[in-house]
Amino acid sequence: MTNNKKVLTWLEEMKALVKPANVVWIDGSDEQRDALRKEAVASGEMIELNQEKLPGCYYHRTAENDVARVEDRTFICTPTEEEAGPTNNWMDPAKCYDMLKKLFDGSMQGRTMYVIPFIMGSKGSPFSKVGIELTDSIYVVLNMLIMTRAGQCALDEIGENGDFTKCLHAKKDVDPENRYIVHFPQDNTIWSVNSAYGGNVLLGKKCLALRIASYLGWKEGWMAEHMLILGIENPQGEVRYITAAFPSACGKTNLAMLIPPATMKGYKVWTVGDDIAWLRVNPADGKLYAINPEFGFFGVAPGTSSKSNKNALISTQKNTIFTNVCVRDDGTVWWEGHDDPAPQHATDWLDKEWTPDKETKAAHPNSRFTAPAANCPCISSEWENPNGVPISAIIFGGRRAKTAPLVYQARDWNHGVFVGATMASETTAAAAGAVGVVRRDPMAMLPFCGYHMGEYFKHWIEMGKKIPHQPKIFHVNWFRRGDQGEFLWPGFGDNLRVLNWILERCDGKVDAVETPIGYLPKKEDLDLSGLDISDEVIDELLSVKKEYWVEDIAGQKEFFAKFGDKLPQEIKDEMAKLEKNFA
Numbered sequence: 001m002t003n004n005k006k007v008l009t010w011l012e013e014m015k016a017l018v019k020p021a022n023v024v025w026i027d028g029s030d031e032q033r034d035a036l037r038k039e040a041v042a043s044g045e046m047i048e049l050n051q052e053k054l055p056g057c058y059y060h061r062t063a064e065n066d067v068a069r070v071e072d073r074t075f076i077c078t079p080t081e082e083e084a085g086p087t088n089n090w091m092d093p094a095k096c097y098d099m100l101k102k103l104f105d106g107s108m109q110g111r112t113m114y115v116i117p118f119i120m121g122s123k124g125s126p127f128s129k130v131g132i133e134l135t136d137s138i139y140v141v142l143n144m145l146i147m148t149r150a151g152q153c154a155l156d157e158i159g160e161n162g163d164f165t166k167c168l169h170a171k172k173d174v175d176p177e178n179r180y181i182v183h184f185p186q187d188n189t190i191w192s193v194n195s196a197y198g199g200n201v202l203l204g205k206k207c208l209a210l211r212i213a214s215y216l217g218w219k220e221g222w223m224a225e226h227m228l229i230l231g232i233e234n235p236q237g238e239v240r241y242i243t244a245a246f247p248s249a250c251g252k253t254n255l256a257m258l259i260p261p262a263t264m265k266g267y268k269v270w271t272v273g274d275d276i277a278w279l280r281v282n283p284a285d286g287k288l289y290a291i292n293p294e295f296g297f298f299g300v301a302p303g304t305s306s307k308s309n310k311n312a313l314i315s316t317q318k319n320t321i322f323t324n325v326c327v328r329d330d331g332t333v334w335w336e337g338h339d340d341p342a343p344q345h346a347t348d349w350l351d352k353e354w355t356p357d358k359e360t361k362a363a364h365p366n367s368r369f370t371a372p373a374a375n376c377p378c379i380s381s382e383w384e385n386p387n388g389v390p391i392s393a394i395i396f397g398g399r400r401a402k403t404a405p406l407v408y409q410a411r412d413w414n415h416g417v418f419v420g421a422t423m424a425s426e427t428t429a430a431a432a433g434a435v436g437v438v439r440r441d442p443m444a445m446l447p448f449c450g451y452h453m454g455e456y457f458k459h460w461i462e463m464g465k466k467i468p469h470q471p472k473i474f475h476v477n478w479f480r481r482g483d484q485g486e487f488l489w490p491g492f493g494d495n496l497r498v499l500n501w502i503l504e505r506c507d508g509k510v511d512a513v514e515t516p517i518g519y520l521p522k523k524e525d526l527d528l529s530g531l532d533i534s535d536e537v538i539d540e541l542l543s544v545k546k547e548y549w550v551e552d553i554a555g556q557k558e559f560f561a562k563f564g565d566k567l568p569q570e571i572k573d574e575m576a577k578l579e580k581n582f583a
């Protein structure tokens with residue numbers, strides 16, 4: 001399928017290591033996909049769901065010990081530990097290759113090795129990157145066919161001489177003690193072993209599109225971010241685009257597919273991406289443009305309902321792979337937080353009989369759907385535009401019970417970088433009213449930055465200088481709580497009211513209140529029509545309380561202390577300003 005010597009040489013080397021019984025190239029055709037589905041069903045790797053109700057949908061259970069990303073077993077193997085920085089696990093590359101080669105040696109004996117060429121980004125786009133994943137799992141192949149543009153198109157993209165990210169995955173015996181997700185940024189290489197869970201093995205996603213791509217972006221002058229991208233169409237038919245970075249489990253997929261509240265007539269939200277954005281400056285107009293490098297959604301199923309995300313639910317009605325959800329007796333799927341009531345009888349994610357009186361969950365809390373992006377009813381007409389979409393605003397956010405107001409705007413780019421760098425989120429299991437444990441997660445990239453985070457902050461600051469028409473930067477918090485622990489803001493579709501204020505600020509249409517942390521909305525500028533919310537609650541949502549901020553600043557400083565002299569002066573200056581503003 002290719003004459004690319006780099007591909008062929010690497011393939012021979014990897015074959016000599018893993019020693020597969022045979023090799024199958026994935027060409028991207030429907031015929032090959034259908035044959036692989038059949039094979040996976042025959043071997044029990046996948047279960048065919050009810051094809052009348054869920055055409056093209058399949059089900060898979062992972063091992064009980066293999067249900068999530070494993071940050072403590074994820075490594076960035078740069079030549080020196082310093083280059084990986086204080087927030088990544090590091091191993092010496094030579095030693096790590098040696099250790100991993102022993103694990104991979106003969107790992108595909110008697111098995112088929114699939115060669116999956118894939119593009120992150122659309123064909124022919126200046127943003128796109130190609131990877132090739134070698135794997136012994138049909139589940140991985142079928143997921144990659146949804147999550148990436150895979151097959152011959154990727155080999156055509158690199159031609160005879162082009163480069164690609166070398167991705168190797170072996171399922172082995174899913175031994176958690178020998179599970180490793182390892183990145184060698186300088187070699188453009190990813191090795192993953194002893195897992196079969198999505199985030200650890202669909203190597204195009206977190207591994208390539210964030211960890212390796214963040215490194216490439218740093219070297220090549222662009223950015224790879226853990227961000228959704230959406231377009232907001234106003235009643236005049238104009239569409240403006242924003243990106244937003246929230247830590248995992250803060251509702252990125254829900255925001256990306258938002259349905260406007262009934263009172264905001266004529267508004268529409270268009271999804272470009274729900275998890276990852278690659279951003280570049282367009283020299284023609286001096287604006288920052290974004291693409292979604294993915295081709296599908298790998299979303300958390302529990303909690304997905306018509307109320308929380310109707311568009312995601314519709315996206316999963318065909319050609320979707322469900323992992324670790326609950327299977328009903330009619331061959332359809334269910335999870336906690338589904339529209340339908342709990343089934344009287346079903347099979348849970350552990351393949352055990354499940355009835356509603358059971359204390360265990362029917363679906364694993366991190367159970368997933370892998371759905372084609374093209375299935376989404378609100379997918380943007382621009383989602384495959386090879387040049388991306390122009391970004392008007394960048395939003396950071398997290399779950400904060402008390403500290404962050406509903407929304408505020410950074411004073412300028414460097415302040416915005418500081419707002420992103422000090423991002424944090426509270427754990428969700430906190431008892432009502434109690435403040436959860438704060439986890440600092442700069443730009444939501446803590447588990448995904450492929451190099452020193454101090455350098456990453458510096459890269460953000462440098463990028464700002466290269467964007468003549470910078471997007472404005474904001475921070476939102478949908479999760480502010482009252483004294484009884486109740487959420488103060490309705491969230492979901494009503495978040496569009498906040499996004500609308502953000503766009504009005506970008507257009508200079510509304511004024512704002514200056515506070516120690518940045519610009520806050522004037523109450524009257526938020527469109528609250530049709531919303532049952534009291535003046536006091538709005539005041540509370542827009543309040544900035546010194547005692548919480550003083551505590552937060554202490555946490556920010558403690559976190560930044562890790563970065564030593566790699567913390568950019570610009571970040572230190574912003575920190576000094578914030579402290580002074582609260583003095």
Ligand code: OXD
Nearest residue numbers: 069199247248249275
């Ligand atoms: C994800 C994550 O799966 O951020 O997208 O964990």
Ligand code: MN
Nearest residue numbers: 226247248275
């Ligand atoms: Mn994510």
